[in-house]
Amino acid sequence: MADEASDGQEKTEEPTQKRLEKAxxxxxxxxxxxxxxxxxxxxxxxxxxxxxxxxxxxxxxxxxxxxxxxxxxxxxxxxxxxxxxxxxxxxxxxxxxxxxxxxxxxxxxxxxxSINWSASALAFKGSRINPxxxxxxxxxxxxxxxxxxxxxxxxxxxxxxxxxxxxxxxxxxxxxxxxxxxxxxxxxxxxxxxxxxxxxxxxxxxxxxxxxxxxxxxxxxKMTLQELKDESKQTEGSPEVKAKIRRLQMTAGSRAKQRREAMEQVPSATAIITNPIHFAVALKYEIGTRGAPTILAMGRGHQAQEIIRLGKEAGVTVFSNELLARALFFAGRIGDEIPPPLYTAVAAVLAFIYQLNKGEQVDEPDVDLPDDMLFDANGKSLS
Known part of the structure; x- marks a missing residue:
């Protein structure tokens, strides 16, 4: 019969490496x-x-x-x-x-x-003289x-x-x-x-x-199942914490993969909206198709610069508008259509870019945004 611990559970599990080292x-x-x-x-x-x-x-x-x-x-x-x-x-x-x-x-x-020397084995223990x-x-x-x-x-x-x-x-x-x-x-x-x-x-x-x-x-x-679980929690954390960490890792990995795939689509963009250096959003729209323009990629800081560089190398028109770039960045999501409140502003910009690409001389449009689409550099609403 297996030995029993003080809590009555049987010691049926082989000792872990940590238990062996402690012993x-x-x-x-x-x-x-x-x-x-x-x-x-x-x-x-x-x-x-x-x-x-x-x-x-x-x-x-x-x-x-x-x-x-x-x-x-x-x-x-x-x-x-x-x-x-x-x-x-x-x-x-x-x-x-x-x-x-x-x-x-x-x-x-x-x-x-190995040669084993343990000071604790030589220490006085009252249990040794307990009758x-x-x-x-x-x-x-x-x-x-x-x-x-x-x-x-x-x-x-x-x-x-x-x-x-x-x-x-x-x-x-x-x-x-x-x-x-x-x-x-x-x-x-x-x-x-x-x-x-x-x-x-x-x-x-x-x-x-x-x-x-x-x-x-x-x-x-030998250890009980409870001792094995307790040691696992001490060394690796509780199952709930480990599950949360795995979810965060999967989410981070998914986002990183999404960003990589998004950067690969930048050369096929119709236009890139910037602010001009801190934010960049690559949009895709084909005339005659149903639906609103789609956000192919977006980023800030170094990633924004990379989007602008890839776009220019592919001949994509870069349009600078600080408030529109922020609105697209904070209100939009990669792979989705642009938010409906921005339809009018984006349509004006794309029409301007199409005319430029045809070689026409046109003035830069005035872009008006709804109050709830105005953001500062940190994403805080300005309304």
Missing amino acids: KEDGQVASSKELFVLSTLSVGFLLYFGLLPFLSGLLLEWSALLRFSGEAGLHDEIIRNSSTSFAFIFWKSVIFALPLLVIIVLTQMAMSG VNGLKRMFSVKALVEMLKAVGKVASLIGAAIFVFSSEVDKLLTSQATHLFGGLSRLGDVFIFLMIVFLLVLAVIAMFDVVYQQYDNNKKL
């Missing part, structure tokens, strides 16, 4: 004691055999520090030899302990993928697993020892009966064989323990 910061990573024991004993065993040829020399060197010549003062010689002996033991211990430290670090990296929590831990599934693992380990090691000694006891007794040193040598071989069997047994136990610890740690980090 790592808190020191909640999979860790196998059996793997540490195996790695430490293995290195110690190898160091023992590596240092064995030098062991007699080290003992002789150390014993020399415990001799007193009697030539100098006994008190001074004891202090000097004791200091030297301490330094000797210290440095030899460092040589012995350094590989053990390295293997412990490598074991941690093998378990968690109620202690009783819960004593009768938890994890405690039962640890007990079964300990019993299994002891039974396995005892069984391995019985197996080794039962298979070697006859040879050991025979060698001791014939020659004392031969018996001691044989006993050393049995010890080595026993250590190898112990390490193999511990390796099997450590392998199963690593798998279990990783499974147990992942089980603890």
Whole structure:
């Protein structure tokens, strides 16, 4: 059955990357004691055999520090030899302990993928000394697993020892009966064989323990559906906010696409109304067709300049009228016909442009706009 959170919901969802990183910061990573024991004993065993040829020399060197010549003062010689002996033991211990430290670090990296140091894991927590929590831990599934693992380990090691000694006891007794040193040598071989069997047994136990610890740690980090939703809100925002952002992005993308398509139609415009530099509106009208002129494109500032440039390159007539350009910009929409209140003003301008295109000499028309079509540069009504 899946674990339950404090709110009663089952933890059925795999932990997210954020949850895993937070657990790592808190020191909640999979860790196998059996793997540490195996790695430490293995290195110690190898160091023992590596240092064995030098062991007699080290003992002789150390014993020399415990001799007193009697030539100098006994008190001074004891202090000097004791200091030297301490330094000797210290440095030899460092040589012995350094590989053990390295293997412990490598074991941690093998378990968690990196060296993990968490100050929060070392911080004092009252729950650790709470007797109620202690009783819960004593009768938890994890405690039962640890007990079964300990019993299994002891039974396995005892069984391995019985197996080794039962298979070697006859040879050991025979060698001791014939020659004392031969018996001691044989006993050393049995010890080595026993250590190898112990390490193999511990390796099997450590392998199963690593798998279990990783499974147990992942089980603890699992999340409820509500926790998953809450984390999603924290990292990406609520679904409502994300939906609104998507709508705004789609709207902005649609407008940008509309502007690009509008700019492509500027060369086919009939006329461009400007104010003269801040606003520009490209109009399309074909004589004999039903309907009012259509707004192909419009813009302000840099975009207005681009519309004017494209129009001039295509030979489109540019007509400057500040109030009409503003009215078309603020009251009209790209792709739509011009607003009905502007029919008369636009018709007068287009008639003027048609006459110009025919080469006729005509005066520029007076453009009258309704009061509700008068705007300032910010789109505020002037009426």
